[in-house]
Amino acid sequence: MRAGVFRGAGRMPIEQVPDPVAGPADVVLEVRACGVCGSDLHAYTQGLFTKPGQIMGHEFAGEVVSVGAEVAGIARGDRVTGLPIQPCGACRRCRESVGHLCEVWNTRSIAFGLPGAFAEQLRIPDAVLGYNVHKLPDAVTFEAGALVEPLAVAVHAVRQAALSPGQSAVVLGLGTIGLQVAQVLMAEGASPVIGVDRSPLRRSIAERLGVTVFADVADVPGDPEIDTVFEVTGAPALVAHAAEIARPRGTVLIVALYEEPAQLDPTRLVHKELTVRGSAMVTPEDFRDAIDLLATGKAQTEPLITHRKPLAELGAAFDAQTDADQAVKVMVVND
Ligand SMILES: [Zn+2]
Ligand SMILES: [Zn+2]
Structure with a gap:
């Protein structure tokens, strides 16, 4: 072959x-x-x-x-x-x-x-x-x-965050995984679900899927008190940004892979009692949930x-x- x-x-x-x-x-x-x-x-x-x-x-x-x-x-x-x-x-x-x-x-x-x-x-x-x-x-x-596999990666990441319906989430990076994370969040009842990406193409796709989008973290208006921030860009500088926009007692979920180490001020984690957590790979349960999301039209x-x-x-x-x-x-x- x-x-x-x-x-x-x-x-x-x-x-x-x-x-x-x-x-x-x-x-x-x-x-x-x-x-x-x-x-x-x-x-x-x-x-x-x-x-x-x-x-x-x-x-x-x-x-x-x-x-x-x-x-x-x-x-x-x-x-x-x-x-x-x-x-x-x-x-x-x-x-x-x-x-x-x-x-x-x-x-x-x-x-x-x-x-x-x-x-x-x-x-x-x-x-x-x-x-x-x-x-x-x-x-x-x-x-x-x-x-299904990348959607299951997103299901796995959202599962790690253990969000309740009505809690807010920001997704940094709207490539395949980020867009899937946003869709899983919406299916789980997170609100609002905000996506951030510099690429106009990626923002327009996210908008079609119902995500509120911004080109830059700094553009997210007001003091949004974000419950969970998903870092899906792989850009080391955005790890610290994620910790800044997460609310006190919120969660930063790291889903990307990085070619360089990132800097993160641990004192910020202490002052805000933040949880920082990684999400790796997929399980058979994630695959089953991902197929259900596709079969029911909750994810596209x-x-x-x-x-x-x-x-x-x-x-x-x-x-x-x-x-x-x-x-x-x-x-x-x-x-
Ligand atoms: Zn992959
Ligand atoms: Zn083994």
Whole structure:
């Protein structure tokens, strides 16, 4: 089959690789859609976090074409998405039932150690329905299915904040994850939900989704007493901003990844009794909730997709995703 193989910064050629084979516990999908993730760009532009030879692509949906003999409840022809992370089941975190923080997940997961979904086919190891494989309702397209993973990242982040309905939230950064965080917040009854981003394109998409938007943190009017501030830009300077606009006893939720350390005055945290918390990865529960949000129309994906590219143009897909002013989500599609 054909797959895009990471060969170093800026290089993602399409190569011929062996077809995946389903072992007794595995399924193989024909990949129909796979999103380029903001986190993939650290590898593509800087060569960070990923080794040459890796097939990337962890936001996928497809049709099952092969099912191992031991797999229950999944059949050829099923339309599915799945969790990229494959916890080991044996390390301290896995034994504490926080498998999404598995100590070795990045050596044994889809697109992290195992081949990813920028390919014609994908093997999902140890396939368990409702756990690492999730069927798509009829109303959820393959492209929406490929956006379940980033929506689940947002569900996970909002869950960490433990907001009550009627509490206020600011989302700094309106890329795919920020827009999804805003939608999950609205679905959960947070109010107001305010989004901040310098990009006019991202602000206009957020407005279409019902988010109140501003170009700069300083533009948020009055003394807004924000209950929870989500930092989704990855810009180190905005971490301290987030702590400034959170109300006393509020929460700063860090969802982005940073290429540089950020400065944060701990005295501000003391004076305001702020909670600062990180949110990493996704769980099967987050996936189920994300699919429910899509099936019930409480979250949308179509407005987020700014580009569609065939697998043959994977390099161009990555180049498009790199332009933050023009791209929100670049979707790689196999017809
Ligand atoms: Zn991702
Ligand atoms: Zn583990």
